Amino acid sequence: MKLLITGGAGFIGSNFIRYILNKYSDYWIINFDIVSYCANFENLKDIEKNPRYKFIKGDICDEKLVNKIFQKEKPDFVVNFAAESHVDRSILEPKKFTRTNILGTHTLLETARKYGVKKFEHISTDEVYGTIKKEEFKETDVLLPNSPYAVSKAGADLLARAYYKTFGLPVLITRSSNNFGPYQFPEKLISLFITNLLENKKVPLYGKGLNIRDWIYVLDNCSGIDTVLHKGEIGEIYNIGGGNEFTNLEIAKFILKELSKDESFIEYIKDRPGHDFRYALDTRKIKKLGWKPEHKFGEAIRKTAKWYKENASWWEKIKSGEYLKYYKKQYKNL
Numbered sequence: 377m378k379l380l381i382t383g384g385a386g387f388i389g390s391n392f393i394r395y396i397l398n399k400y401s402d403y404w405i406i407n408f409d410i411v412s413y414c415a416n417f418e419n420l421k422d423i424e425k426n427p428r429y430k431f432i433k434g435d436i437c438d439e440k441l442v443n444k445i446f447q448k449e450k451p452d453f454v455v456n457f458a459a460e461s462h463v464d465r466s467i468l469e470p471k472k473f474t475r476t477n478i479l480g481t482h483t484l485l486e487t488a489r490k491y492g493v494k495k496f497e498h499i500s501t502d503e504v505y506g507t508i509k510k511e512e513f514k515e516t517d518v519l520l521p522n523s524p525y526a527v528s529k530a531g532a533d534l535l536a537r538a539y540y541k542t543f544g545l546p547v548l549i550t551r552s553s554n555n556f557g558p559y560q561f562p563e564k565l566i567s568l569f570i571t572n573l574l575e576n577k578k579v580p581l582y583g584k585g586l587n588i589r590d591w592i593y594v595l596d597n598c599s600g601i602d603t604v605l606h607k608g609e610i611g612e613i614y615n616i617g618g619g620n621e622f623t624n625l626e627i628a629k630f631i632l633k634e635l636s637k638d639e640s641f642i643e644y645i646k647d648r649p650g651h652d653f654r655y656a657l658d659t660r661k662i663k664k665l666g667w668k669p670e671h672k673f674g675e676a677i678r679k680t681a682k683w684y685k686e687n688a689s690w691w692e693k694i695k696s697g698e699y700l701k702y703y704k705k706q707y708k709n710l
């Protein structure tokens with residue numbers, strides 16, 4: 377089986393590639409990635425030379441190149457991870473998100489329709505639903521995304537569905553909750569907080585830190601994506617949630633404790649504009665396929681903190697980059 381993975385040099389994509397190569401000895405992978413700021417060749421150093429792995433650099437919006445890849449490689453499955461993924465960046469540069477996430481996905485869908493694929497799995501997010509005070513989002517709920525990022529993901533998600541409904545493209549969609557784990561770019565809550573504390577810096581908590589997210593260890597999301605790819609019903613959408621709901625303040629306290637720091641390391645800062653209060657997913661549908669999260673939250677956080685401690689050279693290089701300083705400055709000016 378040949379898989380075309382887009383965005384495979386990013387956080388979830390690189391974890392997924394490693395997961396698939398380990399699990400299926402007869403699967404071949406083509407990783408198509410633009411390698412923008414948050415992607416990193418070092419994420420895949422250990423498998424670079426694997427004979428069942430091939431890398432192609434490029435943009436999912438580049439029709440000519442995407443056509444060439446489909447024509448030449450004839451993938452059986454496509455798994456589309458490629459996306460701009462950080463909400464704060466989407467507040468600063470919204471159009472970039474529309475281009476990559478909507479137009480890029482559209483280009484892939486159209487090309488997959490032209491050449492034919494066995495399955496096209498689109499990786500979406502729980503953020504397409506918007507925010508929910510009580511209870512949990514079901515796959516059939518109305519989409520009310522609030523940030524430019526979430527809107528761009530909702531657009532891509534709906535286009536993928538339309539390609540199933542209108543053209544019969546064998547589409548599957550997963551919507552996962554907030555991921556954490558090794559190789560996450562240090563701009564998201566958990567990766568940023570762990571690395572800041574390892575540098576003896578404070579952790580910036582938006583507002584009062586009372587917003588709630590449902591966290592999933594990245595390998596549990598990978599097994600969910602794999603389950604949907606192999607057992608999911610074509611044309612269906614599946615939520616993938618870890619069932620670990622915590623306020624950001626609770627998360628900060630877990631990490632502080634893990635790294636032996638006290639609460640004086642928390643810095644409360646101005647809230648994110650349009651900040652969604654809570655995300656929560658009903659995961660009964662994917663559980664019917666036999667999937668469940670295998671990693672306990674506390675252990676997974678410990679494992680993640682250990683990984684960042686042991687792989688300081690990976691993130692120190694990233695964090696010393698000028699672009700992070702630039703984005704921080706822009707954000708303060710909003």
Ligand code: TYD
Pocket residue numbers: 463464503554563564565566568580581582585587588589624648
């Ligand atoms: P994030 O990791 O950016 O994911 P998302 O916004 O897609 O859910 O943020 C998770 C939560 O943590 C969100 O409520 C915003 C908050 N947060 C902070 O309080 N400080 C930070 O520095 C970051 C990056 C996020």
